[in-house]
Amino acid sequence: MATEILMPALSPTMEEGTLAKWLVKEGDTVSSGDLLAEIETDKATMEFEAVDDGTIGKLLVDAGTQNVKVNTPIALLLAEGESAETLPQAPEPAQAGDADAKAVPAGDPAKSAPPSSKPAPPSPKSAPPSPKSAPVPDWPEGTMLRQQTVREALRDAMAEEMRADDSVFLMGEEVAEYQGAYKISQGLLDEFGSKRVIDTPITEHGFAGVAVGAAFGGLRPIVEFMTFNFAMQAIDQIINSAAKTLYMSGGQMGAPMVFRGPNGAAARVAAQHSQDYAAWYMQIPGLKVAMPYSASDAKGLLKSAIRDPNPVIFLENEILYGRSFDVPELDDFTVPFGKARIWQQGDDVTIVSFGIGMKYALEAAEKLAGDGISAEVIDLRTLRPMDTATIVDSVMKTNRCVTVEEGWPQGSVGNYISSVLMQEAFDYLDAPVINCTGKDVPMPYAANLEKHALVTTDEVIAAVKQVTYR
Amino acid sequence: MVTRKSTRKPNVSAEELTTFYREMLLIRRFEEKAGQLYGMGLIGGFCHLYIGQEAVVVGLESVTEEGDKRITSYRDHGHMLACGMSPDGVMAELTGREGGYSKGKGGSMHMFSREKHFYGGHGIVGAQVPIGAGLAFADKYRENGRVTFTYFGDGASNQGQVYETFNMAALWQLPVVFVIENNQYAMGTAQQRSTSTPDLYTRGAAFGIPGEIVDGMNVVSVRDAGAKAIAHCRAGKGPYILEVKTYRYRGHSMSDPAKYRTREEVQKMREERDPIEQVRSMLLTGKHASEEDLKAIDKEIKSVINAAADFAKDSPEPSLDELWTDIYADAVPQNEVA
Numbered sequence: 001m002a003t004e005i006l007m008p009a010l011s012p013t014m015e016e017g018t019l020a021k022w023l024v025k026e027g028d029t030v031s032s033g034d035l036l037a038e039i040e041t042d043k044a045t046m047e048f049e050a051v052d053d054g055t056i057g058k059l060l061v062d063a064g065t066q067n068v069k070v071n072t073p074i075a076l077l078l079a080e081g082e083s084a085e086t087l088p089q090a091p092e093p094a095q096a097g098d099a100d101a102k103a104v105p106a107g108d109p110a111k112s113a114p115p116s117s118k119p120a121p122p123s124p125k126s127a128p129p130s131p132k133s134a135p136v137p138d139w140p141e142g143t144m145l146r147q148q149t150v151r152e153a154l155r156d157a158m159a160e161e162m163r164a165d166d167s168v169f170l171m172g173e174e175v176a177e178y179q180g181a182y183k184i185s186q187g188l189l190d191e192f193g194s195k196r197v198i199d200t201p202i203t204e205h206g207f208a209g210v211a212v213g214a215a216f217g218g219l220r221p222i223v224e225f226m227t228f229n230f231a232m233q234a235i236d237q238i239i240n241s242a243a244k245t246l247y248m249s250g251g252q253m254g255a256p257m258v259f260r261g262p263n264g265a266a267a268r269v270a271a272q273h274s275q276d277y278a279a280w281y282m283q284i285p286g287l288k289v290a291m292p293y294s295a296s297d298a299k300g301l302l303k304s305a306i307r308d309p310n311p312v313i314f315l316e317n318e319i320l321y322g323r324s325f326d327v328p329e330l331d332d333f334t335v336p337f338g339k340a341r342i343w344q345q346g347d348d349v350t351i352v353s354f355g356i357g358m359k360y361a362l363e364a365a366e367k368l369a370g371d372g373i374s375a376e377v378i379d380l381r382t383l384r385p386m387d388t389a390t391i392v393d394s395v396m397k398t399n400r401c402v403t404v405e406e407g408w409p410q411g412s413v414g415n416y417i418s419s420v421l422m423q424e425a426f427d428y429l430d431a432p433v434i435n436c437t438g439k440d441v442p443m444p445y446a447a448n449l450e451k452h453a454l455v456t457t458d459e460v461i462a463a464v465k466q467v468t469y470r
Numbered sequence: 471m472v473t474r475k476s477t478r479k480p481n482v483s484a485e486e487l488t489t490f491y492r493e494m495l496l497i498r499r500f501e502e503k504a505g506q507l508y509g510m511g512l513i514g515g516f517c518h519l520y521i522g523q524e525a526v527v528v529g530l531e532s533v534t535e536e537g538d539k540r541i542t543s544y545r546d547h548g549h550m551l552a553c554g555m556s557p558d559g560v561m562a563e564l565t566g567r568e569g570g571y572s573k574g575k576g577g578s579m580h581m582f583s584r585e586k587h588f589y590g591g592h593g594i595v596g597a598q599v600p601i602g603a604g605l606a607f608a609d610k611y612r613e614n615g616r617v618t619f620t621y622f623g624d625g626a627s628n629q630g631q632v633y634e635t636f637n638m639a640a641l642w643q644l645p646v647v648f649v650i651e652n653n654q655y656a657m658g659t660a661q662q663r664s665t666s667t668p669d670l671y672t673r674g675a676a677f678g679i680p681g682e683i684v685d686g687m688n689v690v691s692v693r694d695a696g697a698k699a700i701a702h703c704r705a706g707k708g709p710y711i712l713e714v715k716t717y718r719y720r721g722h723s724m725s726d727p728a729k730y731r732t733r734e735e736v737q738k739m740r741e742e743r744d745p746i747e748q749v750r751s752m753l754l755t756g757k758h759a760s761e762e763d764l765k766a767i768d769k770e771i772k773s774v775i776n777a778a779a780d781f782a783k784d785s786p787e788p789s790l791d792e793l794w795t796d797i798y799a800d801a802v803p804q805n806e807v808a
Contacts, residue, residue: 213604
């Protein structure tokens with residue numbers, strides 16, 4: 001009986017990948033540990049090894065095929081005595097990927113960056129609905145747009161700012177030679193050299209402090225934390241040294257710098273690697289905090305962050321890195337801090353979110369539209385400064401508000417928004433504000449528990465129905 | 471890699487000795503006045519006096535050049551005076567007044583001077599160490615030949631971030647002199663009770679950082695060691711460690727009764743090793759100065775300190791608007807590059 005070789009999951013968040021290259025051909029004999037193929041994930045190109053001994057009976061997926069779902073059979077392995085002729089009807093290669101995914105050559109397989117000109121179509125299930133309207137556009141009408149992943153947008157933002165200002169440099173673990181643990185700094189070492197793209201030892205507290213000193217000394221550091229979970233080792237330097245020095249020095253010196261990296265839950269990495277720090281950093285005077293959802297905001301806000309004369313906490317999300325959005329083709333596209341984006345206008349309820357919370361907010365809004373509930377969806381984009389005026393204006397129209405975030409409930413971002421609404425729009429509220437948050441538990445590992453611990457689209461829908469009394 | 475201080479033969483001019491005397495005395499009188507104002511309730515919070523340790527900063531500052539940087543902990547008044555910051559501005563910060571270096575918003579532990587390249591004044595034990603290396607990182611990036619003196623105590627030398635910093639400073643060959651001011655007590659804990667090995671200058675050996683021990687009560691020894699360390703850094707050879715053995719006469723802070731050591735121990739140090747008395751006797755025995763000359767200096771310092779105290783008392787409290795300023799910058803304060 002032939003064994004199916006399945007498309008492997010090569011990272012915690014990988015759902016699909018590109019079969020870049022076969023390293024074996026039909027008829028080859030392989031042993032456990034032999035290299036079978038090169039597989040491109042959104043983060044890297046990985047070699048994939050045989051687990052069992054046998055002969056390659058049939059390659060089911062052509063080299064270069066994109067969007068091959070994890071667990072799709074990609075080859076058949078024959079045991080001793082079996083031959084390719086005796087194989088039962090092989091699964092159709094067309095089933096390998098999405099129904100609409102065509103086999104597109106991946107180009108140079110040595111390049112592991114996702115091709116920017118041909119963004120992977122997001123799988124229909126997880127794709128956020130596209131915005132119905134963007135009342136205050138971030139770019140002039142008629143601007144050419146192109147689809148770009150959040151990952152590429154972040155890299156482009158850093159590259160553009162590094163070209164413009166030689167005092168900008170990037171430091172962090174694996175940012176240079178490894179090209180970024182999550183491939184955000186792909187290609188930056190080649191362009192800017194090791195003086196400006198600096199691999200650090202694994203020493204968050206220390207290198208955060210060194211970067212603060214470099215900022216005091218006139219440079220503009222970008223510090224990449226492999227994830228913000230590790231920034232807890234460095235939080236004294238972030239808060240006591242970076243955020244407070246301008247004040248403590250009576251305005252004489254401050255820390256113009258960016259601390260950035262993925263924040264919040266990834267997938268199946270459990271309690272110590274899955275925490276949303278939005279509410280933590282949002283509390284600190286002296287810090288600015290950005291938490292983008294879309295690629296255009298990731299790019300425009302990161303460019304603003306690098307230019308900002310203050311320390312900026314830039315909270316990214318691993319699950320969003322591979323998502324594609326429209327990004328304007330402008331020479332110098334920036335998004336200002338403190339200006340929320342209204343993704344869609346609506347009359348019945350205001351849903352406020354930011355970062356990956358927007359995924360749930362937009363999904364809920366789309367489903368609610370089917371039930372005849374018109375939701376206005378606001379993406380805060382920056383939490384400090386926070387554009388509360390846009391929330392208040394919206395609630396004065398809709399009279400109801402639901403907030404959505406992945407962080408914990410006590411002391412959440414939503415709690416703050418609720419208090420602002422009570423003080424500034426109390427008479428306009430027709431229902432208590434509901435904060436949809438992650439559950440009040442450390443992140444569990446088990447897939448079903450993890451799913452339940454996160455905020456869900458259904459919870460957002462239920463909250464909206466509650467505040468609209470439907 | 472680790473070298474011990476060899477023979478030291480004072481090689482110092484009368485003029486230099488006089489300067490040392492004047493600068494150390496300025497610090498001592500300043501600190502005595504600060505202690506007095508604290509007792510009068512004019513200075514609040516924590517106030518960590520530098521009395522006894524004056525030779526460390528005065529000796530090291532004597533070998534710096536314009537543009538070199540310095541950063542230290544919360545026991546920082548001496549460092550500020552030694553690098554040329556005004557006694558008026560420092561004292562007015564201690565009293566929390568508008569005329570203080572931080573407009574009254576920093577206090578004793580948090581003062582800065584862009585002009586004098588003094589980068590604080592840090593209240594978290596050891597936090598200034600990576601920041602100091604970062605200043606050196608910026609200088610190396612700019613290739614401007616500057617060196618940073620990063621001061622910390624024997625207590626801070628047990629913080630993990632110090633060793634994280636040693637590693638990076640050595641790895642990247644940063645022009646930073648780590649000055650361990652070993653005054654033998656981390657607050658109330660004697661060094662032998664907190665530190666597994668007695669010689670802190672050897673602690674860079676694991677990272678390939680040379681270090682030496684220095685008599686911190688002798689300003690000329692400190693100067694010589696500083697000159698060697700700074701030359702090492704300026705030559706692009708990376709970091710250097712000076713463990714400067716010193717002693718603080720007062721408590722850790724104003725509220726420390728100092729029950730962890732005997733009065734005799736302090737008294738013996740004052741009588742036999744006092745850094746100012748050593749210079750005073752060198753001046754007198756070498757006939758570089760007369761008692762009268764020194765009295766004139768004492769008098770002059772006293773008037774500077776009294777003027778600083780008056781300024782600090784007369785300067786108004788910051789306006790309430792000041793509460794809301796300097797939280798965010800509109801432009802980078804240090805936009806010019808050193």
